[in-house]
Amino acid sequence: MLTATRLRYHFERLLDSLSPRRRLLQRLRAKWGQPGTKEGFASCRYFDLALDPAECSVDDRTWIDLELPKVFSVLDSTESPVGSQYLYRRLRTYVDSPMQLAQYHATCQALRADVATREKIQLELSGLQEDEASAQLADTIFGQAPVLNPAMRLLPWWSLACLTALVLVVVTNLSVWVWLATLGINLLLIVRFNLPLHRELYGLRGCHRMLCVADGLARVPAGENAPAELTALREQAPQRARARARLGWVLVLQGPGIQHLAVWLNWAFLAEWVAFVYTVGRLNGIRAELASTFALIGSLDASIAVASYLEAHPDHCTPMLGECRTLELVDGQHPLIADPVRNSFRLAARSALVTGSNMAGKTTFIKMVGLNVIFGRTLGFCLATRAALPTTGVMASIRGEHSVESGKSHYFSEMEAIQSFMEHAQRGECRLFLVDELFSGTNTIERLAAGRAVLESLGKSSQVLVTTHDIELQEDLAPHYDLYYFQEHPDVEGYFDYRLRRGRTTQRNAIRLLERRGFPADIVASALAYSEHYARMTGSVDGAQCMSHSAGDASDPTSSQNP
Numbered sequence: 001m002l003t004a005t006r007l008r009y010h011f012e013r014l015l016d017s018l019s020p021r022r023r024l025l026q027r028l029r030a031k032w033g034q035p036g037t038k039e040g041f042a043s044c045r046y047f048d049l050a051l052d053p054a055e056c057s058v059d060d061r062t063w064i065d066l067e068l069p070k071v072f073s074v075l076d077s078t079e080s081p082v083g084s085q086y087l088y089r090r091l092r093t094y095v096d097s098p099m100q101l102a103q104y105h106a107t108c109q110a111l112r113a114d115v116a117t118r119e120k121i122q123l124e125l126s127g128l129q130e131d132e133a134s135a136q137l138a139d140t141i142f143g144q145a146p147v148l149n150p151a152m153r154l155l156p157w158w159s160l161a162c163l164t165a166l167v168l169v170v171v172t173n174l175s176v177w178v179w180l181a182t183l184g185i186n187l188l189l190i191v192r193f194n195l196p197l198h199r200e201l202y203g204l205r206g207c208h209r210m211l212c213v214a215d216g217l218a219r220v221p222a223g224e225n226a227p228a229e230l231t232a233l234r235e236q237a238p239q240r241a242r243a244r245a246r247l248g249w250v251l252v253l254q255g256p257g258i259q260h261l262a263v264w265l266n267w268a269f270l271a272e273w274v275a276f277v278y279t280v281g282r283l284n285g286i287r288a289e290l291a292s293t294f295a296l297i298g299s300l301d302a303s304i305a306v307a308s309y310l311e312a313h314p315d316h317c318t319p320m321l322g323e324c325r326t327l328e329l330v331d332g333q334h335p336l337i338a339d340p341v342r343n344s345f346r347l348a349a350r351s352a353l354v355t356g357s358n359m360a361g362k363t364t365f366i367k368m369v370g371l372n373v374i375f376g377r378t379l380g381f382c383l384a385t386r387a388a389l390p391t392t393g394v395m396a397s398i399r400g401e402h403s404v405e406s407g408k409s410h411y412f413s414e415m416e417a418i419q420s421f422m423e424h425a426q427r428g429e430c431r432l433f434l435v436d437e438l439f440s441g442t443n444t445i446e447r448l449a450a451g452r453a454v455l456e457s458l459g460k461s462s463q464v465l466v467t468t469h470d471i472e473l474q475e476d477l478a479p480h481y482d483l484y485y486f487q488e489h490p491d492v493e494g495y496f497d498y499r500l501r502r503g504r505t506t507q508r509n510a511i512r513l514l515e516r517r518g519f520p521a522d523i524v525a526s527a528l529a530y531s532e533h534y535a536r537m538t539g540s541v542d543g544a545q546c547m548s549h550s551a552g553d554a555s556d557p558t559s560s561q562n563p
Contacts, residue, residue, distance in 0.1 A: 021123065028122050033311040036076035038084060042135050043076070046085035046298070047092055049142035050291075056094045056393050056429070058374060061417065063092065065398035066370045066434075071335055077308050080128035081135040082210065082294060083301020090302055094377045094393050098321040104303070105318050105380035110225040112307040117226055124216040125301050132199075133206035140203030141290045146280050155277050159269045162186065166268070186270055201276055204283075207290055208247055211240050214293045217300065227303060229296045240293060243286040248279050306379055319376035319387035325349040325431065325463055327369075330386040334368040335375075341498040342384075343368070347482060351455075351464040355471050355505050356486030361498035362467035363398065365486070366434045369465055370394050373432065390463070395421055396434040411441030418454055425462045433458060435466040444470075452476050474504050 031037075051057070058068065072091055078084045095101050111118045128134045162182045168174040218233040220226075265271035310316060315331070326349070331342040343365060345352065356362050372382040373394045382389075397417035418438070424430040438454065439447045448470055455473070458464050459480035466481075474483050485505035488495050511531060515524045 024123060024126055025119060028119060031077055032308055034077065034308070035074045035312075036078075036305070038073065038076050038078075042081065042138075043072070043084045043088040045135075045138040046142065046294075047089040049138055050089065056096075058092045058094075058378075058393070059395060062370070062394065062396040065396040066367050066374070067336060068371070068374070071371060074335065075305060075309050078301045078305045079122055079125040080297070080301055081130060082128055082137060082298045083125065083305065085138055086295065086298025087302035087305055091374070091378050095380075096391060101321070101377070101380035102318055103380075107227050108303050108307040108310060108380075111227065111304050112311055114223070114225060117220065117223065118304055118307070120220045121217060121227075121230075121300055122304060124213055124220065125297070125304075127213040127216065128209060128297070133202045133209060135206075136199055136203040137206040137210060137294060140200070140207060140283075141287060141294055145284055146200045148277060148280065152273075152277055155270055156274050159271070159274045162269045183268065186267055189270065190267070197273060197276060200280065201272065204247060204276070204279060208244070210290070210293060210297065211244050211247075214240055214297060217297065227300060229300045229303075233293075233296050236289070236292060236296075239289040243289045243293075246279070246282045246286045248275065248282070310381065313383055315385065316381045316383050317385055317387055318380060319382045319389045321376070321389050321391050323391055325390050326388050327373075327390060327432070327463060328386070328388040329369065329372055329382065329384045332368055332372055332382070332384040332387070334364055335371055335383055337364070340368075343498075343500040345482075345484065345500060345502075346388075347463060349463075351459045351462075351466070351477075351481045352484055353455075353473060353477050353481040354465065354467045354484045354486070354500075355469065355474065356467075357488060357496075358469075360486035360488065360496050361500075362486055363436050364498070365500060366396075366436065366465045366467060367398065370396050370434045390431060392431040393429075394432045394434060395424060395430050396436075397421070398434065398436045411439065414439055414441055421458060422454075425458060431462040433462060433464045435464060437468060438466055448472055456480065471505060 047057075063069070068091070072088060075091070076084050076087055078087055095104075111121075162179075165174075165179045165182050169176050169179045214233050215237070217230060218237055220230055222230040222234075262272060266273070313335070315333070326347070328346040330344045332344065333340040333342050341361070354362050354365060372384060372387065373389055376382045376387060376389045377391075377393065397414065418435070421430075421433045421435075425433075435455075438451045442450070451468070451470065452473060455464060455466060455477055459477070464481075483502070483504050485501050485503065486496070486498065487501065487505060511524060511527045514527060515521075
């Protein structure tokens, strides 16, 4: 016997099977607050094509070093390629106006709260599916206009000749083989030249679909807190009508019920190609309207994706932006760590030197700072309970490259990055730099000397967050750098608590990790003794003594060797 619950379940299943809209709503609700699952195909096209040289953006090295491709993938729960490309550009482009950033964050929060409006927008956005026509939109609107060669300009005349041949075959005694010959020539032309036109035709079809989606979005009711993009789309309806008229026959051939007929018309008269020739010449006249529509749709889609991300990360804040060199994060967290340890710090017109063992959390910490600065300057929020950011971009050198192909060593790659930092600092283009293990690709003495000189110079005009194992730099850089460190915690599982601590450290703990990992006791003892020997040679005995005490009494295996 079926219960009421079972009956309702089967009834809803029946409705789902009959209603694509219900199925789509279920999918939208299931992915709300979840990480994105896209592969990021062609997400950078809008950014690459519409990049304004006057805009300040996240450079390629920083984008890679801070793992922003992974961050973007998590953020990207958009419905369309347009939204994905707009979100990518948004995440890479700094916004100088605190008011604009606050307004964008408020829009995302409003979409997060207004479920009905958000889902209506998403239902309309689903019309821009993940296919070639939609992915090609950025190239069609912002890329180079297609160039018609002389042969292409003759297509309308050849199409007229094909039509004339058919008419003559029907109304006169002209042999049908004449018309069949035109079909054969058309088939050869299609096989030979269809591929170069394929992308352009798909782009124009995508424009048609985008205009239809924009019309649907313009009909979504806009309440008091509705996104401003909906109002703008309603106001731009006349411009879209003009753009649709300019697209002309390309749209007619894509109308309902005519697609199959279009295949035969294209074979008989090259109809699609002729429509393309007539349309492409008028494309430049409507690019401004298409670009505005692209941006408005992309902004809506991206804002909903950001709102979904904020739903999954409720502990965030709107940062305070200021011209002064104040950088503060309270309970800052890394976006790629599921259960992050939160750390707080504040720099007022000073830099930070962060020391500690491998795996203690130094690199993750400066990446966390850099990502939150980028979030705050592009999307208007930080993953922290309170944040204050300077109005500057951020540049990072987190991982060195050793390229066999280019012949660049690790040290040479570091030099290139640091030289770029200094040039940007001198021009005032960037005043915040993240450096992980500066000049780690060279020997100890030169690393300390070059590192101190570079960091002193950068610290005078900019803020630098630098990690290092060289605790000798603490005393040298103290006039310009606040000192922080990470350390082991033997009572914590994993041996690290990932807590940022203020002040100096004298510990050198790499050998302790050997012991922790179960290396043979004789190797650990020898390593400790060798470290004390090398520390005496470089004049740094405190750290070695600290390690020596932790291992008990160990004989010095260097006493019988020539150092």
